[in-house]
Amino acid sequence: MPERMEWLADGTAGESPHSPRFGDRYHSELGGLEQAKAVFLQGCRLPEAWAGQPQWCVLETGFGLGLNFLVTWAAWKADPQRPRLLHFVSTEAFPASPDDVFRSAWSHPELISFAQALKDQLWGLLPGMHRLVFEGGQVLLTLCIGDAKAMLQGAAFEADSVYLGGSSPLLSPDIWDVHTFKAVARCCRRGTRVASWAVERSVREALAQCGFVVQKFPGMSPGRDNLQGHYQPAWELKKSRLSPARRMPADCIVIGAGLAGAAVAASLARRGWQVTVLDAASTPAAGASGLPAGVLAAHVSPDDSVLSRLSRSGIRVMLQQADSLLQTGTDWRPTGVLEHCIEHARKLPAAWQAGQPLADAAHDWTTLATAEQLKQCGLAPETPALWHVRAGWIKPARLVRVWLASPGVTWRGQSDARQLVRQADKWQVLDAAGQVLAQAELVVLAAGHGSGVLAESAGLGPALALQAIRGQASWGLNTPHTALAMPAFPVNGHGSLVPAVPLDQGMGWVIGSTFERDSSSREIRPADELHNFCKLQTLQPLAAQALANQFDGHQVQGWAGIRCATPSRLPSLGPLENVPDVWVSSGMGSRGLSFAALCAELLAARLHGEPLPLEQRLADALLPQYVKRHANTLKT
Structure with a gap:
């Protein structure tokens, strides 16, 4: 059941939202829009900080009614120097209804269109992670429904900005304790900026204990202070603690022009990759993806x-x-x-x-x-x-063709890949006669059962368990x-x-x-x-x-x-064992329509060190399975 909301008559167009659970207002008396801009955007020095960056990631504790996300999205869209990709990751234990989220934007006409788009995707929010997509895939909202500590445990992304929100520390102490801040810190790099309206000593001391350097700054009105700072621990970070490096877009070869391959090509192209898709057939979706x-x-x-x-x-x-x-x-x-x-x-x-x-x-x-x-x-x-x-x-074939038409994707039929050869820092794809079909830094095997045959014929480690x-x-x-x-x-x-x-x-x-x-x-x-x-x-x-x-x-x-x-009935998605820069996206069985786009986004996210579109343990369940591991496959 959505979180119950009370709307207090205070003269604003949509009235003021109040939480009966915590006995607290959802924003200051000056309004949510002003708070979002003054406390969070300015506190994290946005949009200036993201200018010219390929991607930017904001982590928020407490999605609430989504105003901080809407304001950040609007600032991104208005900025000519915006990053190609904006990730916004937000935790929320008690999600509000779509209607209440939309109503909270009524008094802010500049946010209405953004709020409508958000409302349209706020459905089915069961516990776990939900990826919402806007602006043609350039603005990605990852809603983590559940306790912030639990949802961020094991997370492997790197936040550039952190918005610390939620109900008052006096009314909701769990989201402001040292354990939550440790979970947040695991998602930060040195220099990640943090901002909040909560300035209590307990909050400042807990943040300092977790490696954040923070101080109070004058807020929106006299007597109102805000908290600003950055992540700068005095200790060296363990290697296991470091987030994966953000890979820069380059050249990629995808072998296979069905749902799996076309989806990968489109996801990488959206991030700036130049992708060549090779397929032995003369038309796309000539295999299992050609189902009427x-x-x-x-x-x-x-x-x-x-x-x-x-x-x-x-x-x-x-x-x-x-x-x-x-x-x-x-x-x-x-x-x-x-x-x-x-x-x-x-x-x-x-x-x-x-x-x-x-x-x-x-x-x-x-x-x-x-x-x-x-x-x-x-x-x-x-x-x-x-x-x-x-x-x-x-119609799977129609979707394949649309994906292959993405800017940055080149489709080449009648290109029967038979072998992969490593030359310096690139892979060459050869045909049956040993002629080079293409070469690139990254290769993705998405040719269905042929993915295993190709990997095995090229001597690329243990055989993939594909049937x-x-x-x-x-x-x-x-x-x-x-x-x-x-x-x-x-x-x-x-x-x-x-x-x-x-x-x-x-x-x-x-x-x-x-x-x-x-x-x-x-x-x-x-x-x-x-x-x-x-x-x-x-x-x-x-x-x-x-x-x-x-x-x-x-x-x-x-x-x-x-x-x-695959033996587990789950797709096979990930890098090949002990083989640099060769990934596989295959094994989707009769659920290619269910899994192709998700696997493509997961592959792109892992390559770029982005937030994953689903929980880490679910992503790990998709790692490639090999013949030698049949006895240990995941039971579902």
């Missing part, structure tokens, strides 16, 4: 497993990409997806149940299907089923008769059905697909077509009945592709 249409829906488990949490993070990133890059109704549609639980009723986590604290945020993602939704599918009211709210269908999985889908065109029998949204759970997707030939349907391990054949098989139809009869009986004549009359088309999976 795919379903995008979160994985759900009673224990909210690693796979479930990763799928939500990935879907949030993919929805942002689709919304900003694709044409709704033609390239994708966020219809929602019904999951028909064929084998057994899939249980939601206990904390998501009605009346529980997480119910509202969880129901932004997944709920029990309603009787009306089941009726649209021709299913009985007692049928076990889930409704995925943030879900729909996407080829053949899938055959079936598709056809809707008639007036079949269209009436179709639901208004995709259905999955035993195969899947996309009931209405615009194809070149007309409005079509797509079902499937099969799942055949250790097969790389792309031959269209009548037996697999029959298998897809049999699964549809169980998944969606009305649709199957309407399509029976098309299957019987051999009017159905087939498509086959080779997916790639």
Whole structure:
């Protein structure tokens, strides 16, 4: 349930927000806008400090109503010398509702458009980290929902500015204690500036104990002081404590032009890289990403497993990409997806149940299907089923082409990479004849199962644990008769059905697909077509009945592709073991739409020492798996 807010009549347009939990106002009596500018921006010497920098990272304790973020974003946008990328990382144990966040900006007309964009993305804020994206991916807000100490534990990014906020130290001492400041200090470099409106001696002493040099400065009105300072510990920092170096953009080769490779290319290009994408095929998305249409829906488990949490993070990133890059109704549609639980009723986590604290945020993602939704599918009211709210269908090939069209990305087809050779500080990619296709400082293997074959043939350490999985889908065109029998949204759970997707030939349907391990054949098989139809009869009986004549009359088309999976069912994302500057992004199985954009952003963040888009332990779960480690793979 969102944090309860009281609005006090004080003559302002939106009234003044007050927290019943802490008995405290959300900003000073002079207003949140003035406080944000005078205390935090000026206290951290912004925007002057970030001028000409490639990226800048602000860490905030206490997101509250988001005004500090909105003011910083507005200052970034107005600055002609702004950094290419602005990261804003904020912790919040008790997130406010989107409506309250928007209402807090009413009295500041210059922030209304920013506040509306923020409100639109403030959904599904379950405990954990949530990456919100603005300005075409140049402003990235990482919301850490939970205790600040816990959320910052193990963080591996470097903050350039720190805003210390939250309720009064007298009312909320936990966020101002030495343990919180130690967690903040672990995210700072020498010279990181810190600012706050809290000037109590206990705050100053705790900060000094953690290596910050701070002092009081005159504030916004007589008798009001602010705190300013910087991180300058008297001790040498341990190597294990140092954040990863921020890598400068350079040249990169991505091998593979499917979802994984195109996503990596676009993410690196946004950060200034020049990326060459090589693929053996003559067109992009010629492999598993060429599926006519795919379903995008979160994985759900009673224990909210690693796979479930990763799928939500990935879907949030993919929805942002689709919304900003694709044409709704033609390239994708966020219809929602019904999951028909064929084998057994899939249980939601206990904390998501009605009346529980997480119910509202969880129901932004997944709920029990309603009787009306089941009726649209021709299913009985007692049928076990889930409704995925943030879900729909996407044409993967269309998204691949849009990503490859990003400025800074060059696509080269009919370039069959067979070997990697290290020459000085660069990698050369060779074809079967030993000719150099391209060379660059960084190589990313994103060629599905071929990633493992390429790495192994080049002698690059232990073999990657990647398994080829053949899938055959079936598709056809809707008639007036079949269209009436179709639901208004995709259905999955035993195969899947996309009931209405615009194809070149007309409005079509797509079902499937099969799942055949250790097969790389792309031959269209009548037996697999029959298998897809049999699964549809169980998944969606009305649709199957309407399509029976098309299957019987051999009017159905087939498509086959080779997916790639790992033993853990999680993607493989990270640098290859003991091999400099070669990374892999592969093994996404049948969830390429869920994971491709997330893996690309994670790869870019790790290369640049940026805040990660998800918790460190979830990122670690994606590190490449090798054949020798099969016995120790992560259970999900």
